[in-house]
Amino acid sequence: MYTQAIDVPTDQPQDAKRAPAAVVDNPAYQEEFDAKLARGEFIEAKDWMPEGYRKTLIRQISQHAHSEIVGMLPEGNWITRAPTLKRKSILLAKVQDEGGHGLYLYAAAETLGVSRDELVEALHAGKAKYSSIFNYPTLTWADIGVIGWLVDGAAIMNQIPLCRCSYGPYARAMVRVCKEESFHQRQGFDLLLALMRGSREQRDMVQDATNRWWWPVLMMFGPHDSHSEHGEQSAKWGIKRISNDELRQKFIDAAVPQARVLGVTLPDAKLMWNEARGHYDYGEIDWTEFRNVINGHGPCNRERLAARVKAWEDGAWVRQAALAYARKQELKGNAA
Amino acid sequence: MERKEWPLWEVFIRSRNGLDHKHCGSVHAPDAGIALQSARDVYTRRQEGVSIWVVRADQIHASDPDAKPEMFDPADDKIYRHPTFYKLPDEVDHM
Numbered sequence: 152m153y154t155q156a157i158d159v160p161t162d163q164p165q166d167a168k169r170a171p172a173a174v175v176d177n178p179a180y181q182e183e184f185d186a187k188l189a190r191g192e193f194i195e196a197k198d199w200m201p202e203g204y205r206k207t208l209i210r211q212i213s214q215h216a217h218s219e220i221v222g223m224l225p226e227g228n229w230i231t232r233a234p235t236l237k238r239k240s241i242l243l244a245k246v247q248d249e250g251g252h253g254l255y256l257y258a259a260a261e262t263l264g265v266s267r268d269e270l271v272e273a274l275h276a277g278k279a280k281y282s283s284i285f286n287y288p289t290l291t292w293a294d295i296g297v298i299g300w301l302v303d304g305a306a307i308m309n310q311i312p313l314c315r316c317s318y319g320p321y322a323r324a325m326v327r328v329c330k331e332e333s334f335h336q337r338q339g340f341d342l343l344l345a346l347m348r349g350s351r352e353q354r355d356m357v358q359d360a361t362n363r364w365w366w367p368v369l370m371m372f373g374p375h376d377s378h379s380e381h382g383e384q385s386a387k388w389g390i391k392r393i394s395n396d397e398l399r400q401k402f403i404d405a406a407v408p409q410a411r412v413l414g415v416t417l418p419d420a421k422l423m424w425n426e427a428r429g430h431y432d433y434g435e436i437d438w439t440e441f442r443n444v445i446n447g448h449g450p451c452n453r454e455r456l457a458a459r460v461k462a463w464e465d466g467a468w469v470r471q472a473a474l475a476y477a478r479k480q481e482l483k484g485n486a487a
Numbered sequence: 488m489e490r491k492e493w494p495l496w497e498v499f500i501r502s503r504n505g506l507d508h509k510h511c512g513s514v515h516a517p518d519a520g521i522a523l524q525s526a527r528d529v530y531t532r533r534q535e536g537v538s539i540w541v542v543r544a545d546q547i548h549a550s551d552p553d554a555k556p557e558m559f560d561p562a563d564d565k566i567y568r569h570p571t572f573y574k575l576p577d578e579v580d581h582m
Contacts, residue, residue, distance in 0.1 A: 197552045247532070254529050258513040261495070267515060268492050324512070331533070470517075474491060477517035 188389050193319040196262040204388050207381065209263050210279075211390065212321055213270045216256035218282035221455050223249045225289045226298060234292060241338050242295065248335065252328050259320040275460050283441060284371050286449030293346055293353075293360035299339015300413075301361075301368045301406065307332050308402045309372070317389030340409070347414050354414070361410070362418045369433075370441040372399035403431050496522040497547055500530055501538040508540050516541075 180199040187194060194200055223246050230246065233239035257267055273279035284302055289295060310332065313325040346353040373395040376382060385391035403422075410417050421434035443449065493515040499508035511530050516522035522541040530536065550558055566572050575582065 195552075197549060199552070244532075251529050251532060254514070255512055261513065266492060327511075470493065471491065473517040473521065474493065480518065 188317055191389075192317075193322065194317050195319045203384070205263050207385060207388065207390065208318055208321065209260055209265050211385075212256055212260040212263075212324075213265070213273070214280050214282075216253045216260060216270070217274045217279055218285065219249050219253035219256060221281045221285045221459060223253075224455055224458055225285055225287070225451075226295060228289050229292060229295050232292070233295075238342065245299070245335055245338065248331050252331070255324040255327055256321075259318075259324045262320045271463065275456070275463065277447065277456065280445060282371060283444045283449065284367055285455060286444050286451045287364070287367055288451050290363070291356050291360055293343070293356040294364070296339045296342035296346065296357065297360040297364045299335055299337075300343055300409065301339075301364055302371070303332060303335040303339060304406065304409075305368050305371045305402050307336060308398050308405075312392040312398075315392060340413075343413055343415075357413070358415050361415045365418050366436065366440075367444075369399060369403070369436055370444075372396075372402065374438070374441075400430050403433055407431055493517050495544040496526075496541040497544050498522075498526040498530055499540040499542070500526070500536040502535055503537055508538065513544065514541070 177199070181201065184194070184198075184200060184204075187198075194204075226242060226246050226249075230239060230242055233242050257270060260270060261267060270279070274281070284305075289298070307329065310325050310329050314322055314329060316322050316325070343357055346357050373379060373382075376394045376396045379395055382391060382394060386394075407417065407422065419434045421432060423432050424430075425432045444452070447453075494517070495513055496516055496519075497513050498511055500511050501508045514522055514525040514529060516525050519541060523539055526539050526541055527536075531539070562568075570582075
């Protein structure tokens with residue numbers, strides 16, 4: 152569901168002089184690899200690729216996968232308290248989808264020669280990151296609607312260009328994800344429409360949720376382009392087709408009219424149509440908050456990680472029992 | 488914390504009769520039964536399949552990408568395998 156350029160902004164803008172030179176492992180293979188990218192062709196799992204390309208993809212795809220799985224938690228929080236059976240069924244289906252998305256992405260990451268155990272270990276040890284947005288709490292039912300509308304909306308902005316990223320398994324996983332993502336945003340908007348047509352209390356709940364989620368959602372798109380650590384190399388490798396700032400601008404331009412339809416105000420006094428640019432101007436993002444949250448100090452980081460570790464540890468006996476049973480059956484089969 | 492991984496299975500789905508099974512990804516499972524169930528849960532939530540094949544990943548043999556020229560170049564200069572190689576009189580050219 153959600154990926155972002157989870158690079159922490161550096162204190163100074165990156166420039167070509169500071170960027171490390173690419174390690175050319177094998178000139179002939181490198182040439183063929185570069186030519187493929189230039190032709191807009193895909194790289195598949197067993198093709199030669201530079202180590203940096205492989206490492207970057209493992210990092211990005213696995214962090215995307217972790218984001219999906221951790222993302223099940225803030226929404227899972229409201230399954231038992233959904234106001235109607237219809238909303239409960241919808242939320243269950245959405246959270247189930249997120250689990251599925253995580254699995255598509257782990258499968259894609261594993262094609263690069265890393266094991267599931269390694270990836271899970273990295274997440275649990277705090278070495279791997281996941282999207283900053285999931286470190287915020289879901290305080291009311293309206294949060295569930297706002298997550299669908301804004302968080303999934305932002306994810307869709309990020310994920311559509313990834314359908315054409317250069318690495319085949321990741322691109323194909325993204326195509327599958329995007330097909331399912333649209334329902335996520337529509338159900339969220341539908342939920343909010345119902346609340347906005349309700350009582351004063353319900354409308355206030357939607358406005359409050361919007362106020363709390365808007366800025367963290369804008370941070371999902373990652374640091375400004377000038378401060379993005381991995382952006383330039385990822386663009387050269389055909390992994391990142393559109394820049395952080397460009398995606399963020401597209402998202403804002405789409406969200407403003409959507410907010411108008413709902414009848415909520417977006418919490419940014421500087422949000423204003425700029426005729427000359429043909430886009431909405433917007434206020435300054437608090438990058439200190441983003442850095443704190445991405446480095447483990449957001450409202451829910453500890454809780455999220457603890458929940459994941461507990462789920463893994465509590466499930467160990469099931470995994471072991473299933474393996475033991477499978478081996479026993481195999482032996483029986485051989486003996487027969 | 489013990490980590491013993493379930494084996495990897497590749498998943499192939501036929502979306503409807505008349506079409507081939509297509510590779511769509513992988514699952515980890517201890518045996519074929521659970522692999523099929525998992526594949527159903529992960530890859531067919533929206534009626535994307537009428538049939539699932541799962542194959543243990545270590546049972547799949549792939550051609551060597553480095554050997555692409557040796558494997559596939561010989562087909563390049565056998566243009567007589569294509570119908571367009573043959574110029575026929577107009578009256579029978581619909582063949």
